[in-house]
Amino acid sequence: MPATSTLTTNGIAAIPAFNHASDLTAAEPGYRVIRRNGSVTPFDASKITVALTKAFLAVERSGAAGSRRVHDLVEGLTDQIVSNLTRRVGEGRTFHIEDVQDQVELALMRGEHHKVARAYVLYREERARERTATEATDAGRTISALNVKTDDGSLAPLDEARLAAIVSEACEGLSDVAAEPILAEARRNLYDGITVDELSLAPILAARTLVEQEPNYAFVSSRLLLDRLRREALSYVSGRPEQATQTEMAERYASYFPEFIHVGIEAGLIDHELGRFDLDRLGASLKPERDLQFQYLGLQTLYDRYFLHTKGKRFELPQAFFMRVAMGLAVREIDREARAIEFYDLLSSFDFMASTPTLFNSGTLRPQLSSCFLTTVADDLDGIFKAVKDNALLAKYSGGLGNDWTLVRGLGAHIKGTNGESQGVVPFLKVANDTAIAVNQGGKRKGAVCAYLETWHVDIEEFLDLRKNTGDDRRRTHDMNTANWVPDLFMERVEADGEWTLFSPDETADLHDLYGKPFRAAYEAYEAKAAAGGIKVFRKVRAHDLWRKMLTMLFETGHPWVTFKDPCNIRSPQGHVGVVHSSNLCTEITLNTSKDEVAVCNLGSINLVNHLTENGLDLDRLAKTVGTAMRMLDNVIDINFYTIPEARRSNLHHRPVGLGIMGFQDALQALRIPYASQAAVEFADHSVEAISYHAISASVDLAAERGSYASFEGSLWSKGILPIDSIKLLEDARPGAQMDGASTLDWEALRMRVKKTGMRNSNTMAIAPTATISNICGVSQSIEPAYQNLFVKSNMSGDFTVVNAQLVHDLKVRGLWDEVMVSDLKYFDGSVGQIDRIPDDLKALYATAFEIDSSWLIEAASRRQKWIDQAQSLNLYIANPSGRKLDELYRLAWRKGLKTTYYLRSRSATHVEKSTLKGTDGKLNAVSPAAVAAAPIVVDPGQAWGKACAIDDPDCEACQ
Incomplete structure (x- = not known):
């Protein structure tokens, strides 16, 4: 039609619809x-x-x-x-x-x-x-006459029979899906001369449009993507055009695998050592049927950023990917084929998943497999710019960074060398911010760093303003994360409504290394010295006013996060050899740092859902998973490619690892336990107790086989003080701590084993965000409550409709799943709470993050924290924030013994996309055309979390 406006029969102005x-x-x-x-x-x-x-x-x-x-x-x-x-x-x-x-x-x-x-x-x-x-409808158009442009540019008739067969195969074994609507939508996008790549995309995109109606179409989409990937990979490794169905891959995988390894070595992407494995044995061990476990989001993520590729072609298939990672982790084992198969079985089953750097780089020429690095920045130009250079080198190969800046002198402090005054820590933070942006890990993901500053630093108030969008941009860091490193004494002054004194560390340097009662004594002595005129740079503030500003900035900008210095140190197993000066990029790592040591942690996460039975946790399967996972994580330390010597020295000396979990929310829903319940708190307690028990036991087993870590003697471990026992140390230092101390397993026997045999690893557990690896496995992230039951996830691979399949199943059982329900879920931002016809028990079970009182999150986190020797990435949600609510929430986190918190997410920054689009993946649909005019504020899903990092920011999947 021409681009003109007319009146339709109902009197509404006609809008040009771009028909041509x-x-x-x-x-x-x-x-x-x-x-x-x-x-x-x-x-x-x-x-x-x-x-x-x-x-x-x-x-x-x-x-x-x-x-x-x-x-x-x-x-x-x-x-x-x-x-x-x-x-x-x-x-x-x-x-x-x-x-x-x-x-x-x-x-x-x-x-x-x-x-x-x-x-x-x-x-x-x-x-x-x-x-x-x-x-005439599209169905009436004869598409058999269409031609397909092959890779060499020639035309060949469209093989409609194969197209139909591939779509039908993709639907096999899945309930409530059908090939017909996929084929109909795919045919709509075919044309004469379509390329082979476009033809392979057509059914994938068609299946994606149906995910919101039936979650199983996410599996169909993935299987159709597999067909595209198989053609790409098999053709490249064989050197001739080749394609195979899933059924045909049952035989083809074994012969493809040795070809894949040799092609990767020739391309300079795979370590030559992998070519010395018994490749036929490993190829025969691959399990092609596990390709069918992927949902579309997971496989597309692997396709875009993880699978090896050269000359624009992916040549790594999923099971080859898992085996390549496993081989890289087993390369120094005695019977490395047997270990590689063991590691492969664990990874490909989705029972456990290694962190993103390990998946990126294992088995390659630069196997930088570690996830997190923590550094302390010295108070001189050489030290500052060495720290910035170290950040660049560490970030280059996918490391997430935490920098302790507390030692750098504050604004107005004297500089002896020039007889001038310092400009403080902020200008150097700006340099660190810009370096993180410049080093983007080869386009795989942004370099990411978090700066930590203790609350007594004289620049703390400027530090709080770093993420503001107003003020002098030269003193802002818009891309760098920031976190407060808060001493207990400050929290006590807040509760007492007392004064707080800010110092420059060049005059009070020992405060940096002190915590607990020694910190209190030194700090009060410095206050007395300042009052007597013995300190030049200091400032007194009301503690409550500073606390209020901390919370205000946290709400307004998402930063700085609130982390607690004393519990991180008092409960650290390694207090005998150093001090924890900061956490990492995602606030779950608590390891010592110094001028000579850059802390390193190696992460991986257990898929909790895969370890459930009708009666709860399958403890035998969990023990087996933990044992193999701990061995894999320990191997990372020896195989790892270290970009700076301080990281190598620290990692080999202390050997810390961080075993975590994902799928916690899914596990609760499978067990029919609402997140906001005492039963959920108990499940958090018992599940992490079991993992902690087996992780410590596995580290003892490794110590018996390989020897204890070098700094074991003098550690809490060597004294028989396990994480559950260190609660008493915190209570002695802080009488107001409120942590549960109950246990259910035989900890005394394990305690004796630890003292007698030793530990292979200084630290064993840390719960990371699992932002990407949970997508790969198709489960909920980490310990997060459900974001929404229907939403669009944006990441570097695009936009993906995500539907809570368990909710859909329950609604189907009760006869409630229909188009109206889909529309209602979209209209109410993926929440079931406001949909009248959903029963109350399902509303409680499927309550979303903003419908859950955050105190439940803290209670569950406190129960986990008693078993964890490091920390956990804990996001807090608040639907209707106020100063009083924030104050109560973060004081509760401190009293409950939490070591760290992560993002504060507020509902004001979160709205689901409301549109009237039909048949499109990437955006959600509104109830009806009539609802358009009444629709509330619309926010791009890529910006929906605003201040958030790990869930929906396409450019930041920093930790995992």
């Missing part, structure tokens, strides 16, 4: 549009802007001034539409005319132009009805 390719604006050359009749034309016109302008003028009937406003508005909308189209289009560089209309509609909704959007929706629906009555 000529109605599109010019975009990057090479993009094409599939028209409804199957023809393809260039994406090259200037009509989106024109059509949008006419649409606004038709609805708003603007005058001259309004027209100028509309012109500026439409330019921005057009840029957004073109950007979204080209970002999602994939390798084929084509999109259907309906996709263009979808993006126009979405842009109008995002911009809150509800009247225009409503008219646009109604007009599209009217035109669709007209086409149904007057045009």
Whole structure:
């Protein structure tokens, strides 16, 4: 239709629907549009802007001034539409005319132009009805006459029979899915001369559109992606065009695997040592059926960023990927084939998953396998810029960083060498911020760093302002995370409404290494000295005012996080050889740092859901998983590629590892336990007790086989003080601590084994965010409550509809799963709480993060913390924040003995996408066209968490 506006029969202004390719604006050359009749034309016109302008003028009937406003508005909308189209289009560089209309509609909704959007929706629906009555349907079009452009540029007839067979195979064994709707949608996007890559994408994208209706389509989409990957990988390793079905891969995998290893070695991507394994034995051990475990988000993530590739071609299939990682971890084992198979079985079963750096780099020429690095920055230029250089070297190979900046002297402090005054710590933090952005790990993910500062530092108030969007930008760090390192004495002064004195560390340097009662004594002595005129740079503040500003900045900017110095040190097994000066990027690592030692931690997480039976945890399976996982993590320490000597020295001397968990929320739902319940707190307690018990036991076994770590003597371990016992040390230092001390397992026997045999690892447990590896395994992240039951997840691989499959199952059982329920879930931001026809027991079981009182999160975290020798990445959620609520929440976290907290997430920054799009993955749909005008604020899912990192920021999956 021409880009004009008319009145429809119901009197609503008709909005141009871009029915022809000529109605599109010019975009990057090479993009094409599939028209409804199957023809393809260039994406090259200037009509989106024109059509949008006419649409606004038709609805708003603007005058001259309004027209100028509309012109500026439409330019921005057009840029957004073109950007979204080209970002999602994939390798084929084509999109259907309906996709263009979808993006126009979405842009109008995002911009809150509800009247225009409503008219646009109604007009599209009217035109669709007209086409149904007057045009031949896509099903009537003979597609068998279409040709496919092969890799060598020649044309071959479309093999529709294979297309149908692949889609049917992808649906096998899955309930409530069907091949027909996938084929119908795929055919809509075919055209004569379509490339092989575009043909492979068509059914994948078609299946994705159905995920919100039935979660099992996430598995179908993954299996269709597998077909694309198999063609790409098999063709590359064999040197000839090749494709295989899932059934055919049962035999092909074994012969493919040795080819894959040799191709990777020749390409300079795989360590030559892997070629010396018995590759035939390992290839025969692969389990092709485990390729079917993936959901689409997990496999697409692996495809985009983890699988080895060269010359633009992925040549690593999923089971080869897991075996390559396993071989890299077993390379120094005596019977390395047997160990590689053992490690492979664990990884490929999804019972345990190694952290992202290990998955990226194991078995490669630069096996940097460690997740986290902690450093202390010295108070001189050489030390400061060495720390910045170290950050760059550590981040280059996927390390997440935590920097302790407390020793750097404050603003106004004397500089002896120049007889001048220091500009404080903030300018150097700006340099560290910019370095993290510059080093982006080869495009795999941003370099990421967190700066820590103790609360007595004279620059603490400027430190709190670092993430503000106002003020002198030279004293802001918009990309670097920050965290407060809070002494117990400060919290006591807050509770007593007392004064707090800020010092420059060049005059009070020993405070940096002190905690507990010695810190109190030294700090009070410095206060007396300052009062007597013996200290030049200091400032007194009301403790409660500073605390209030800390919480205010935390709410407004998401930073600095609140972490507690004293419990991190008092309960540290390694207090005899150093001090914990900070945590890491994600606040779960608590290891000693110094001028000579950069702390390193090696992470991996147990999939809790896979260890459940009808009666609860399968303790035998859990013990087996933990034993193998601990061996893998310990091997990382010896195999690891270290970029700086201080990291190597520290890691080999202390050998810390961090075994964590993921799928906690899924496990609760499988056990029918609401997160906000005492039963959930008890499950958190008992599950982590079991993991801690077996992790410590496994470390003892490794010590018996390989020897204790070098600094074992004098540690809490050597004294028979296990994490559960160190609670007493915290209570002695801080009488107000409120931690549960109950246990259920035979800890006395294990205590005796530890004292007699020793430990292989100074630290054994830490619960990381698992932002990416939980996606790979298809389970909920870490210990997080459900974000929403239906939402769009954005990461570096794109946008993915995520549906709580367990909820869908329960609703189906009760006859409640239908289109209306899908629409209701979208309208209520994935929450079941406001949907009247959902029973109360399901509302409690499937309550989302903002419907759960955060005190339950702290109670569960406190129970876990008693078993963990490091810490946990604990996000806190608050639906209707106030100063009083924040104050109570963080004081509770301190009293309950938590070592650290992570992000504070507030509901004000979170809204699900509400649009009226149908049949599109990437954006959620509103209830009906009539709901468009009444829809609440719309926020891009990529920005939905605003201040959050690990869940929805496409550029930050820093820890795992």
